[in-house]
Amino acid sequence: MVLKIFFPQCCNRAESGLLVGRWISGHDSAVVLAVIHYPFIPGQVKQYIQQMQAQSGVELTVLGSWSLPKEGQESMESFLRDLSTIFPQQCWLQVSRQMGKMGFICEVVNRNQNGQETQQEAKKQNDEEEEEEEKVIFVHYEQRKVMLSQLHPTESGDPDLDTEPPSELKQVFQTVARSQPLFFLDCYDDGPLKSTHWQSEGREASIIVELLKQASVPLCVLISWLLALWTWLCSIRIFSLYPLRFLSSKLSTCVQISYRTEHMRTLSSPKPAIEHKQFMRKGNILVSFLVDVGLGVLLMSWLYRDDHIATLANMLMPAADHVAKELEELLQWLMGAPAGLKMNRALDQVLGRFFLYHIHLWISYIHLMSPFIEGILWYGGLSACLGLTFALSLLSDMVALLTFHIYCFYVYGARLYCLKIYGLSSLWRLFRGKKWNVLRQRVDSCSYDVDQLFIGTLLFTILLFLLPTTALYYLVFTLLRLVVVLFQGVLHLSVDFINSFPLFAMGLRLFRPYRLAEGVKFQVLCEEPGTALHLLMEINPLKCSTVVQLYRTPTYSCYPRDSWAALVKKLFVGELIYPWRHKSTKVD
Template sequence: MVLKVFFPQCCNRADSGLLVGRWIPGHDSAVVLAVIHYPFIPVQVKQYIQQMQARSLVELSVLGSWSLPKEGQEGMESFLRDLSTIFPQRRWLQIKREVGKMGFTCRVLDRDQYGEVQQETDKKNEKLELGDDEAGIDEEEEEKVIFVHYEQRKVMLSQLHPVQDPEAKPDPSSELRQVFQTVARSQPLFFLDKYDDGPLKSTHWQSEGREASIVVELLKQASVPLCLLLSWLLSIWTWIRNLRVFSIFPLRFLLSKLSTCDQLSYRTDHLETLSSAQPAAGHQQFMRKANILMSLLVDVALGLLLISWLYRDDHIAMLANALLPAADRVSKELQELLQWLMGAPAGLKMNRALDQVLGRFFLYHIHLWISYVHLLSPFIERILWYGGLSACLGLTFALSLLSDMIALLTFHIYCFYVYGARLYCLKVYGLSSLWRLFRGKKWNVLRQRVDSCSYDLDQLFIGMLLFTILLFLLPTTALYYLVFTLLRLLVVLLQGVLHLSVDFINSFPLFAIGLRVCRSYRLAEGVKFRVLCEEPGTALHLLMEINPLTSSAIVQTYRIPTYSCYPRDSWAALVKKLFVGELIYPWRHKTTKTD
């Protein structure tokens, strides 16, 4: 059998004393957490361990003794060995480090229920003066000890994640996970060090002095009144948002379609999470709050940078002056496109009557739109000036407002697309229905299937006339539908880029990525071992190093739940809808939150 002893590197040169730690249940291994120095009173040690057990909820015990020979302490090893009768354990570890060697030697004392020594195994690899056969048998039965050295601070602060599936539930019975949890929950044990004035002195990762930060303490003190103020402001905003006037159908429908209102609701949920008086219950909740806070700070910082650019050197006036000529140019290009479609586009012979009707219809809509833009031209600069102030709430608000402005300014293109798609869809479904008529079939609306049906001669004659008319009018309608669908897709692509940018800022786990860059050990995917020393006469020593979680796994695990704007249909479904003329909204409505 192999006994694994997880030993902290900070205790390699600790003074002689008792090893405090925990035996891992279900595994033949022990975790050393601290060394209590000599001199001490055993009763005080027992009381101290009981107090730490109550505070940390970890089954702490005295694992054995640690001996580092010094001048004037020649009988220390035998004294520490005798302490095994005062601290009765099933196993008692006697670990010793000799002068001039890096490795340790370990003796394991196995005791029965009455406290008597049943077997004493020397891990010094000393061969007994036995025959070759008897020595071989003894070596096979001898229990080996492997020391696994670890950095206590890194293991205490790190969070071990599943390697295969980040969303899978971790196995609590895993030996490595129990080691990490034992060290993390034993923080109360690390408050006592060798410099404290008290009856007990100990060595652990904070033995050289506790870390403290004045900035962190000030932020903790300032967070309480800030959270109270934020909660009061959010209560006022919630009262305003719940007014009955916002539940009226036209206003409710309009607000549900605006990206700015969705972003405002999304940030309200985030601020409610941050202002909650309840502390983070676990690692996931803490990481979620930290990522939300970092996302909010970065968003506001980028928004302030945008404001500093907009209101400097009169950039808003430049944008307002450039918007009207751009709208005139777009309208001119659309008029030329319609004139081209009303002629012989690409040499195609179209139905002239339908072509003229559709062309004049769309030209009239362009005229209405450009008149609407010229009517708003005196107010454009003021609209941009007040709209730019929304960036003080964050860059995402500015991008959402820009998306809404693009939707309003390109509303005529959306109307063109709807008209063309409805007309094209009507003809496609009409042709498909008439094609079933020729084959003696019909669509059963109740059963949602195609059934056989018999038609008389008059029905077949009328169906043939309608089929011929729709078939010869289809190319003209399909051409207009194709052109305006391409224009609509360009607008949708631009809005999609803005939505993806907003979604990226809202959901990207900045705090987790910062931990990966600055303190990669905080988010662990696993561990790796390398041989630390292998000296003759000592046990095998391994060094446990933490493997950090990959960046892609961090993004997948700690991505903030957000209103996703990814396509809700597959690409094949989108192509099918485009082919039959159904209206497409490729960006998911922000009414459902995805985790």
């Protein structure tokens, strides 16, 4: 039988005393958490362990004794051996270390049912004659890293806790993490017991962190009050009317405001983040919000420095006139003989003049708004103080408003083209003696008379010869619409990246890689004759791609509604497409 002892590196040179830890249930292994130094009173040790068990919920016990002989302590080993009768255990470990050697010597004292002791030395001698010899392996670990790290499942996944017990390694990590109350006792405490653990030289603390914890309480109360006021304002009946509700659901700025409101509710929640997922979610939201506001302040400082807003306002009108001129030239080209194609002149002239009229309306609208453009940009730039995502969302809404005429052109062309496509497909079924059954949603056979076939042939001929003209206008305005949608998609993806990227988790992965562990690796630390085998346990950090996948903050994200094949099919038949949409994600 192989007995594994997980031993903290900070206790390698601890003074002689008792090993406090936990036996791992279902495995032949034990986790050493601390060493209580001699002198001590056994009754006080038992009371202290019971108190730590109540605070941590870990089944702590005295695993055995630890001996580091010094001058004047020759009889210490025999005294520690006798302590096994005071702290009765089925298995008592007597670990000792000789000065000048790295390896430990471990004697395992087993008790039978009659209470008699049987000693077996677990020394690494490979003696095949002693078949019942206990083989001990010491696994050294860095206690602070194991306590702060979160062990994630490997590619094979964690076992089902309802059917299978957790793995040995996971129990070790959980034991060390939940034993924090045991680590509060250090050498500076005026108490009857002295112990060695990772904080034995003084508890690790930060004055800045403690001050932030104290200041976070009134700050959370203030944020909660402001959120309650904002919720009350949004619940006013006038904002729930259909036009305003419809506009707020389509404007990216309104959606971003509601998204950040949910984030502020999460951060200001009085419920502490006990679980690891809750803590990481709050950390990612907080860091993302701070980075977002920092980038927004930088953008705002650039906008209001050297009068850049006035420059942008002065550039907007010439740009709008240039776009209108290019569109007029494009329509004039389409109304002639584009690329040598012969179009239906009557329909071509009607469509061209119809779209030219819309361009003149749009230019008139822009010139009417020109005196207010600088003011709109000036006040709109202030939204950057709320974060770069607000500025990008506002820019997306402004692009949508400024290119509304292109959207109208696309809708007109798509509807007309779609009408002709569906008309041609319906008339094509007529020639084959088929019809579309609306009730059963399928194509059925049908018999037509001569008059129906004549009218169908006439309509099919008219739609077929008018299709090239309509298709050309649809193709041109669809390409223009796709250019606008592509630009808005880049803005939406940028906002989504800032909102969802787990900056806090990625920072832990880069600067504290042991905090997010995927597993461990072992290497031989010491293999001296006459001592047990010693291994060093090192933590394997998560891959960066796995960190992003696991801790990505859910957002309203912009995702394609359909697959690429479905998108191409819709473009071919003339159905309206909205590739970028807001996807509501409910977060616990």
